[in-house]
Amino acid sequence: MTGRDLRPFVGAVHCFRPLATVVLAVALVLPSFWELVTGNLSAVTLLGRLALALPVCAVLVWGVSGIVLRYARIQASAQAENEQIRREHADFDR
Numbered sequence: 156m157t158g159r160d161l162r163p164f165v166g167a168v169h170c171f172r173p174l175a176t177v178v179l180a181v182a183l184v185l186p187s188f189w190e191l192v193t194g195n196l197s198a199v200t201l202l203g204r205l206a207l208a209l210p211v212c213a214v215l216v217w218g219v220s221g222i223v224l225r226y227a228r229i230q231a232s233a234q235a236e237n238e239q240i241r242r243e244h245a246d247f248d249r
Contacts, residue, residue: 176212
C-alpha cells in the first residue's frame with residue numbers, strides 16, 4: 156500500500172466505522188427480535204439489549220479497525236522506505 160492509497164483507505168474506514176457498529180449490534184440482537192415477534196420478549200427488553208450491544212460492538216469495531224489502520228500505515232511507510240532505498244541505489248549505480 157502506498158501513501159497515495161493510504162489516505163482514501165483511512166477515510167473509508169473512518170466513514171464506515173459507525174455503520175459497521177450498528178450493523179453488528181443489530182445482527183447480535185436479531186435473535187431477540189424473533190423473540191419479540193413471537194411474544195416472548197417485551198420491546199423494552201429488546202431496546203435494552205440493543206443499548207448494551209452498541210457499546211460492546213463499538214469497542215470491537217474500533218479496536219479491529221485501529222489494528223487494520225496501524226498495519227496499513229506500517230505497510231505504507233515500509234513501501235516509502237523501500238522506494239527511497241531503490242532511488243538511492245539507482246543514483247549510486249550511475
